[in-house]
Structure formats: C-alpha cells, structure tokens
Amino acid sequence: MAQGWILSILIVSMVISYAAADPPDPPSKPECHIPCDDSCGVDIHCSWNHRFDPQILTNYSLHWETAHSIEDRVNTGTSLSGFIDREHFSMNSELHVWVQAESKHGSAKSQVVVFDTGDLTKPPPPLITRSYEDPLEISWSSICNEPHLSLGSCDVRFRTQAEKLWHEDEIGAQVTYEFSGPVQAGVVYEFQVRCSCATGLISDWSATHRIRSSEAAPTGQIDVWKDCGVPATNADCVVTWKKLPTSQAHGQILGYEVTLFSKHTTNVLVNISVAEPRGLLMCDELKCYLKSSLKSVSSASVSAYNARGATVPSYLAIPTPGKVRSEHSIDVRMNTENLTVSWALPSQLPDTKSFKEYVVQYKQAGRLLGKGFNWIRVNKSCTTVTFKGHFERYRPYQVSLFTVTHDQQSHHFSSVIGYSCHGIPAKVRSFKVISIAATHATLFWEPVLLTMQNGLILYYEIGVHGQMAVYNVSASPQDENKTFELLNVSADQEYEVWIKAVTEAGPGDNVTISFITNQQQHLQLKLKSHLLSLLILLCLPVIICCLLVLLSFHRGTSKTCLCINEKIPDPYNSTIYQMMAYQVNEPVAWICIPIYEPHPTMSTLEVVEIQHQLCEQNCFFEDQTRPAASLEGCTRKHRYGKGEYSKMVDSEEEKDMSEVTGRDDCWSLSEEEQDTSGYEQHFIPTAAEILNA
Numbered sequence: 001m002a003q004g005w006i007l008s009i010l011i012v013s014m015v016i017s018y019a020a021a022d023p024p025d026p027p028s029k030p031e032c033h034i035p036c037d038d039s040c041g042v043d044i045h046c047s048w049n050h051r052f053d054p055q056i057l058t059n060y061s062l063h064w065e066t067a068h069s070i071e072d073r074v075n076t077g078t079s080l081s082g083f084i085d086r087e088h089f090s091m092n093s094e095l096h097v098w099v100q101a102e103s104k105h106g107s108a109k110s111q112v113v114v115f116d117t118g119d120l121t122k123p124p125p126p127l128i129t130r131s132y133e134d135p136l137e138i139s140w141s142s143i144c145n146e147p148h149l150s151l152g153s154c155d156v157r158f159r160t161q162a163e164k165l166w167h168e169d170e171i172g173a174q175v176t177y178e179f180s181g182p183v184q185a186g187v188v189y190e191f192q193v194r195c196s197c198a199t200g201l202i203s204d205w206s207a208t209h210r211i212r213s214s215e216a217a218p219t220g221q222i223d224v225w226k227d228c229g230v231p232a233t234n235a236d237c238v239v240t241w242k243k244l245p246t247s248q249a250h251g252q253i254l255g256y257e258v259t260l261f262s263k264h265t266t267n268v269l270v271n272i273s274v275a276e277p278r279g280l281l282m283c284d285e286l287k288c289y290l291k292s293s294l295k296s297v298s299s300a301s302v303s304a305y306n307a308r309g310a311t312v313p314s315y316l317a318i319p320t321p322g323k324v325r326s327e328h329s330i331d332v333r334m335n336t337e338n339l340t341v342s343w344a345l346p347s348q349l350p351d352t353k354s355f356k357e358y359v360v361q362y363k364q365a366g367r368l369l370g371k372g373f374n375w376i377r378v379n380k381s382c383t384t385v386t387f388k389g390h391f392e393r394y395r396p397y398q399v400s401l402f403t404v405t406h407d408q409q410s411h412h413f414s415s416v417i418g419y420s421c422h423g424i425p426a427k428v429r430s431f432k433v434i435s436i437a438a439t440h441a442t443l444f445w446e447p448v449l450l451t452m453q454n455g456l457i458l459y460y461e462i463g464v465h466g467q468m469a470v471y472n473v474s475a476s477p478q479d480e481n482k483t484f485e486l487l488n489v490s491a492d493q494e495y496e497v498w499i500k501a502v503t504e505a506g507p508g509d510n511v512t513i514s515f516i517t518n519q520q521q522h523l524q525l526k527l528k529s530h531l532l533s534l535l536i537l538l539c540l541p542v543i544i545c546c547l548l549v550l551l552s553f554h555r556g557t558s559k560t561c562l563c564i565n566e567k568i569p570d571p572y573n574s575t576i577y578q579m580m581a582y583q584v585n586e587p588v589a590w591i592c593i594p595i596y597e598p599h600p601t602m603s604t605l606e607v608v609e610i611q612h613q614l615c616e617q618n619c620f621f622e623d624q625t626r627p628a629a630s631l632e633g634c635t636r637k638h639r640y641g642k643g644e645y646s647k648m649v650d651s652e653e654e655k656d657m658s659e660v661t662g663r664d665d666c667w668s669l670s671e672e673e674q675d676t677s678g679y680e681q682h683f684i685p686t687a688a689e690i691l692n693a
C-alpha cells in the first residue's frame, strides 16, 4: 500500500517536472529608442515583454550586433528593459538587436530588430496647454525644440467619456486642433496628442485632456413608470423613471420636477435637486424613484432640468388598484442572464386607436421598491422582448405586460411568475385535518409563500404512511388554500399523512400529521346552527318511519323512485345522510328518502347534479348487490362523479393558469409580502405629508 503511494507520488512528480521542464517562451521583439526630454540622451533604451512562469526564475540579456559584426550583450537580470551604452554603437549606422530569456529549463531568443541608430530619438509627449469649449479646440507646445528640429507630424485622438474606442485624426505639423465633427452638447470629450519631429520616432500619447462641451437644454422626454412591488397595491407604488441618456441630457442634470396630481387634495410639486435629494430622491446608475406613496394620486409628471432648461414633462396615469385578471397568455423564459418575454398579438385590443405601445416589466418578488425591477417600452407591433441582467436563482420574478395608450393610461395585460432556475420548495405553511369521518377525512393546507417557493410548484404530493398510493393535487391557482378528500381509510384507525410541494427540481420536505378516524357508530354532527340541529332532531322520527315503510313495501323498486329526480343530495356534504345511513344501516332505503318525504331540512343539503345514466347504474347496483357494497359503490360512484367534476374544474383552471400563472400568486401573496414592504409604507411620506413639509 505504502509502496503504491510512493510510486504514484513519484510518477506525479515526474510528470510535473517533465511538464515544467519546457524551456521559456521567446520574449517579444525589443522596442528601442533614444529618449529626449529637455535634451536628448545618448544611450539606447530597449524594453520587451515576456510571458513567464513566476515560479521559475528567468533572467534576460539584451544582445546586439553592429554592422561590423561585433556582437555584444548586457545582462538585465529579471528586468524587462536594458540599455545599450553609447560606446557600443556608432551613430547613423545599422544595429541588430534581440533579447534572450534564460531559466534553468533552457533559453529562448526573441526576433531580431534592425534599425538605424540615427532614427532612434523619441521626443517627449506633447503637453496640451490650452482648450476651448465652443468650438471645441485644443493646442499644445511643440516638442522638437531641443533637437532643433522642425515638427514632423502630429496625431490627435478623441472620444466622449461614454465611448471606449478612440477616433484618430492625422493632422500634420500643427500645434492646434479644432474639432470639426458634430459636437454633442454638455458631453465630456477626451483628447490625446502625439507628435514626431522631422527625424526620429513619434512620441507617446500625451496625458488625456478633458473638455465638457457647452450645455444646452435637455431634449426628449423622461421614461416614467411606476414600481408597485409584488404584490401590487397603490399604497406601495412609487413613481420611477430612467435617467436621460447623455445624448439627450445635453449637460449635467441638476434635478427633477415631479408633480403628483391628487384625486382629492391639492396637487404636489416636488422640485428636488440631485445634489440635495432630501431623502426623497433615490437614484442608481440608470434610474431614479421618488420616495413618496402614490396613495390617492391619480397621475404624475416628471421633467429633468439642467442649467439651460428642462424637458417637456412626461405623464403617467396611475390606475386605481384592483384585482385585474390576466386574460392573455405571455410566455417567459429566463436564465441567470436573459429574461425573454413573448406574447401573441391580441386579436382584439380594447382601444386600438389610442393604443400606443407595450410596457414589459419585471419585478423580483419580495424586493424593496426600486430594486430587482426594470421595464421597457416597445412598439405595439413587437411581440418579444429580452432583458439582460443578473437574475437570481430560485427567486420569483413577476413579469407583466401592459398596454399603454397615447394619453399614458396603462392597462394590465398579463403577468406570469418566472424563475431563472427552479429549486426545491419549502414545506407547506400549515397542514391540518379539518374534518374526520369513519372512512374519509378532509385535509387542508396553506401553500408555501411565493417568496419561499424557490420554484414554480407543479403539484402537491400527499401520501399515507404505510400505503403505496401517492396522490397528486394540482397546485393551481398557486396561491389558494387547498383541501383534499382522503378516501380509502378505515374507521377507528390512526393515520399518518404527509404532504410535499413539488417543483421542477423535485419534492420539498414533507409535513406530517396524524389523526384517528371515527368509529362507525359514532355520529359526528357538525351543524352550523342550533336551529338546524333542532330541525333535524324533530324530523328524524318522521324520516325513520318513512324508511321503515319504504323498506317493507318498496324494496327493489328504488330504481324508479331514485331516478325520478336527477338531483340527489350529495351524501358527502350531508351529515344527515351519514347519520341516517348508520342508523338504518340499509342504504337502499335512504337513497330514496328525499323523494318520498321531501323534508324541510333537506333544503340545507348540497345538491349535486349527476347524470341520468349514473343514477340508473346506482340503482342497478343497489338492486343486485349486498347493501354494504352498494353503499360503498354508490358513494364511490358519487364521489367519482364529483371527482370528475372537480378534476374538470381543475384542468380548466390549469388551462387558465398557464395563461395567468403567477398573477394570482402575486396578488394574493399577502401578509408576508406586505410585511416586507411595511417598512416602506411606514416611512414613505404621502403626497400630503410632502406638501406639509
């Protein structure tokens, strides 16, 4: 064993030393010049680059060969530059120069450069001495005084501060440069110059000189919108807007004039300078928002000003809050970098004439106002939009589409919750048994809060310990409390039931409850009012009498009587039914009761429509089989019918949900969400408060 280890270590170290035994890469060609400052020097300065392994000591030597084939070298140690002393070369003659890198693993030689030693003087970079804003102009001093040479040629390069790339201009022997292109107002321009003299090399670029072009009044309009948080209530909403791009700001934006038009009281004009935001204005790189509640604000306008003027105000109508339905489907695909929203052009728009554009927005649920939020305005013929950004994993993003009219009224079109990556969901919030009978129990749970779901919940799994069966329960609508009817349980037994939420990433942790089913004989009357109980007690004898009569005379003919009425009470929702069933212990009879003795209490029973055919079948089964089984069969049949019904509703809802998925989530995701934004609700001054202040 130990030998094996040693062997592998040996092999590994052999591999490493073999890999590291490569000789160094060749260095770059040396660049050589004779620097001039106040006066020109005499020695040749050469420098080079090299990609080397910092772990391995590498030494360099600078080599040269004169026209007379005299070769010489100087060791520079680890330095990437060196000198050739004046004594080693003659002026105005050819020189061959190269560099050699050497480490313990070998050596490598650079390419050879050949030059005339008379052409090596390099003037210092020019110094920009004067500049003007209007027109944009720079001037610099000549750099060719000392060598007593005339100025050769100069290059100027420029860019605005927002640009990465330089634009370069060759201007000849000039010491001033007037910018001739179109000048953007109020923009910082950067300039650099380099020059050569009549002989020798061109200088390095000068230091950057910055000029702000003269300002003008801003143009265009502010893109103003509202951030309502998720879920949305107008109390939480704030006005938000995008900063003007430099091409429209035409200078430094000094502040914003925001007017909040109130529904009831006076309108409020807030004039906030960027320099003194007074806690009201919050801005990041790209956008700002006003920390003022929009409660009872009907519309808002925003304009930006600089020293020369202001933009035309942009208006935004603030819709009255309300639970809006999503009637259209939108599709959201997202990963951690891209969020793509697409939708179908609606066949009929509410008001095509005034419909101007769409606004697509996303908001990370549970984030503070102004955070995890963005929007974009797109042409009305557009049907897809991609946001670039950083979209956190396992976090719900509410993506919404609005239609906007020419007068800036926005109408909610649809919302969907999207995830850049689905995670394992948290446990359901509560899991209870809300009613227990002998053979069934009703389970109830509250779904995981949206902010803790970690992914879109596809369905819930419910299972009973010790039983193989796992029941799937649709998760839509996502936000609503759920119930589930657990059948297939026997009387007077303890059951442990578990539930898990399931997302694309898999099931979450389970919550388990246990309960004991009722005994068969034990009656569980859970009536809502005393009056009802009383009524039933009074009616019992009558019902029982009828039953007995029925039993003796009409056994086997229940088919007819039952099927007269297609509406029969749903025994599931009827405690009276259960009670009677236990007492008479003859199900054939009780099914017929409502027809023979329509009793007032029966009106309190839930009536379920069942199909004629189903009904006949029930009767048939009842006639042919043992009473207990028939009860079983009938009930199950009935249940089955109801199951079908609820299943149908579910799938209908599911269809709906695929269209509106998430919108409901957000609206009903209530308490906790509100807790999150409670802070802001508390501290955001209302329009009236601002007015008072």
Ligand SMILES: *[C@@H]1O[C@H](CO)[C@@H](O)[C@H](O)[C@H]1NC(C)=O
Binding pocket: 255, 257, 271
């Ligand atoms: C807002 O403040 C700026 C700077 O103080 C001022 O120039 C401007 O006239 C003010 N606007 C209004 C509407 O008062």
Ligand SMILES: *[C@@H]1O[C@H](CO)[C@@H](O)[C@H](O)[C@H]1NC(C)=O
Binding pocket: 335, 336, 337, 338
């Ligand atoms: C986002 O989109 C860009 C371009 O459309 C693509 O290059 C990039 O790979 C996408 N990011 C991810 C994580 O898929």
Ligand SMILES: *[C@@H]1O[C@H](CO)[C@@H](O)[C@H](O)[C@H]1NC(C)=O
Binding pocket: 459, 470, 471, 472
């Ligand atoms: C529940 O749904 C999942 C996914 O659709 C499926 O794989 C599983 O078999 C279903 N289980 C039951 C009991 O229907």
Ligand SMILES: *[C@@H]1O[C@H](CO)[C@@H](O)[C@H](O)[C@H]1NC(C)=O
Binding pocket: 463, 498, 509, 510, 511, 512
């Ligand atoms: C439920 O959770 C408990 C505790 O985490 C675990 O021991 C048990 O196996 C889980 N049951 C199911 C059915 O996943």
